[in-house]
Amino acid sequence: MKVFAHRGASTQYAEHTRAAFSHALAVGADGVETDVQITADGVLVCWHDTTVNRTSDGQGDVQAHTLAQMRQLDVHSWKARSKALPTAYGRTTNQLLTLDELTELLVGAGRPVELALEMKITPASAGLIEDAVLDWLQRWGWDATTGVLCPNGQAGLVSVSIMSFSLNALDRVADAVPAARLCPLFDSFNAHALQIGSPQTTPGPADLLGPSTGWLAHHASMLRLWTEAGRTVRMWTVATDRQPQTARSLGIQQVTVDDPAWALERVATVTV
Numbered sequence: 109m110k111v112f113a114h115r116g117a118s119t120q121y122a123e124h125t126r127a128a129f130s131h132a133l134a135v136g137a138d139g140v141e142t143d144v145q146i147t148a149d150g151v152l153v154c155w156h157d158t159t160v161n162r163t164s165d166g167q168g169d170v171q172a173h174t175l176a177q178m179r180q181l182d183v184h185s186w187k188a189r190s191k192a193l194p195t196a197y198g199r200t201t202n203q204l205l206t207l208d209e210l211t212e213l214l215v216g217a218g219r220p221v222e223l224a225l226e227m228k229i230t231p232a233s234a235g236l237i238e239d240a241v242l243d244w245l246q247r248w249g250w251d252a253t254t255g256v257l258c259p260n261g262q263a264g265l266v267s268v269s270i271m272s273f274s275l276n277a278l279d280r281v282a283d284a285v286p287a288a289r290l291c292p293l294f295d296s297f298n299a300h301a302l303q304i305g306s307p308q309t310t311p312g313p314a315d316l317l318g319p320s321t322g323w324l325a326h327h328a329s330m331l332r333l334w335t336e337a338g339r340t341v342r343m344w345t346v347a348t349d350r351q352p353q354t355a356r357s358l359g360i361q362q363v364t365v366d367d368p369a370w371a372l373e374r375v376a377t378v379t380v
Contacts, residue, residue, distance in 0.1 A: 109356060110138035111371045112224050112364040114345050115156065119367035122187035123163060124154040126205055127197035129213055134196075137368035139222030140214070141271075141344075144207055144241070145170040146233055147178060152207040152240050158230055162186075171232055179204055207244055214266045215259060222267045224342070224364070226293065229274040238280040241270065245284060255289050275300070275312050287313040291342060296322030304334070316340045321347070324354050335359030346371065353378045 116128025117135065124142060132140050145155040148171060160166040160173065164181040184193070184203045193200060205213070207225075214221050227237050245268070249258030255267045271291040272278050278290045290313035294301040304314050317339055323331055324343070334341055335358060342362035343355055352374040355363055365371040 109352070109360065109375050110222070110362045111368050111375060112139040112141045112222070112342065112362060113137040113368040114141050114364045114366050115143065115154075116140055117366070117368055119370075121193075121197070122184050122203065124156065124205065125183055125203035126209075126213070127184070127193050127203060129154075129205070129210060130197045132368050133213070133217045133221065135369040136372055137221075139224055139362075140210075141224040141226065141364050142207070142210060143226045143228045144237060145228055146237050146240055147171065147173055147175045149174045150236070150240060151175040152237070152244060153178060154205045154207060154210055156228065158228070169232075175206065208247075211244075211248060211257065211266065215257070215264060218265070220265045220267070222269065224269050224271055224291070226271040227274070227277050229272060229277045234274075234277065235280070238277050242281055242284055250284070252284060252286055252289075255286075269316060271318055278313055282313070288315040288340075291316040291318045293318040293344070295320040296326045302327070302330070314339065316342065318342050318344060320344055321351060324351060324358075328354075328358060331358045331360065335361070349374065 113132030115123035117131040118128055120131055121127040129140055142154045143156040144152045146152055155170055159169050160181060163186055164183045166181045184200045214223055227241060229237060249261060251258050257264050257266045257268060269289045269291050270281055270285050271293050273293045275292060278292060292313060317334060321343060331341060341360045342364060343360050344364035346352060346363040346365050356378045
């Protein structure tokens with residue numbers, strides 16, 4: 109199973125920060141997951157919530173802040189376990205990352221790594237985020253055939269998949285991103301997901317699927333059907349010792365975790 113670091117190594121460092129992503133790369137994560145929000149001046153930043161309240165010393169909507177204003181926020185100190193930063197993980201004042209800066213970090217790793225990019229869609233950002241993501245793909249030389257970014261026209265080592273809970277958002281980027289690189293996200297109560305693979309399902313990407321860990325408890329048989337049918341399943345957010353074992357037994361190929369070092373150790377030891 110491939111291990112994706114959820115918002116970076118978010119157990120050890122503040123989520124979505126330079127330190128969290130740097131640590132995920134340092135411990136050998138196969139990929140990183142990031143959410144993106146859009147600023148008032150149209151820049152994609154690595155951020156989960158619609159507001160800055162929870163993970164910074166600021167207040168208000170992300171979309172009401174310019175990038176310059178976002179850079180003034182302390183996005184690091186709220187996480188008590190990450191007061192001190194290794195020199196290689198940056199300064200406390202440069203922890204906020206734009207999507208472009210995260211891309212530079214991944215390219216600089218010099219090894220194959222996958223970026224799982226989640227578009228966080230709200231009524232206010234619908235259309236804006238999708239257009240900005242398409243622009244980002246174009247600027248970084250996205251090769252839809254291989255799924256990799258090709259900076260400066262050279263095939264790189266960073267592959268990309270695009271995720272969202274919004275099927276409309278995935279549809280808006282579908283002309284540029286093949287179905288195998290589009291990942292609908294859902295929890296165990298999502299009626300559409302329960303119909304994937306059945307004659308009743310509505311149109312939408314179904315090659316790469318992102319169920320929550322709730323599916324391990326409620327829909328294990330469907331997970332097995334999906335993997336046996338050749339679909340790739342990327343489960344979030346795996347956190348207990350038993351979940352990697354259960355995931356492996358169901359044929360799940362990818363897991364998203366807050367602590368990639370722990371998960372890599374668990375994946376190396378689980379058996380079918």
